[in-house]
Amino acid sequence: MRDLRLSHSGAVTGVPTPARDLPISARGLRLQRGGKLLIDVPDLTIETVGPTMILGPNGAGKSVLIRLLHGLVEPDAGQITLAGRDPDRAARARQAMVFQRPVLLRRSVTGNLHYVLRFHGVPRSERRARVRDLLARGDLSGKGRQSARSLSGGEGQRLALIRALAGAPEILFLDEPTSSLDPGATQRIEALIARAARAGTKVIMVTHDLGQARRLGEEILFLNGGRVEEQTPVADFFPRPRSAAARAFVDGHLLV
8 A cells, every 4th residue: 555645734745656556457347237238348458547537428337337347346247457467355455436425434524534544554653643634635624523424515525535545545436426516515526636646546537527527537438338439538539539429428419
């Protein structure tokens, strides 16, 4: 696990190392539920250092794909490897995921952070300072003693994100973390994500927001009908989508 230290100002110090678990590869990946094929990915490799943004219409399989890549769902067929190796427990521990609706423990804000730091083996003598820095990073310094589940939507999502980042993950999966937030709350979340990416965390993020994909992403993974129709750098995707479905999606048409 990388040890990204925070200064009192919240800035990351030291030189970040690239994610050791890249590339993420999937071969022959298939998942079917209720007679419907949800994912059919013959060959996928994610190796860019910057954020990968997953776009596509509703029901395209975006959330299912990142759950498969993160190991939360077992595929019916296929193999996922990290840096050419089968994922083991240590590799999974170097990952984190934040869901569309934050999943917070029934304890205080600081209690949520202490729990993760203890899980990752941070010595007790260091946890208080780490928690203080994480709270400052998430703009939650005055909320430490508050019940985590009493936070507002934006505050709860910031807590979920800094809790995920507390373990300095190599790979961070995000499933539409700002879909129900107002512009101000979204801006704060995006700042946390961008900073984590600059610090060396590989971000793989599902979003429905084309502007967000432009702001944060390095590459676009476009899904439609459970299949990857396009994998393109952001700079090329928006002006020149290669697939007909991607062109229609960018133009605002409904894909059914």
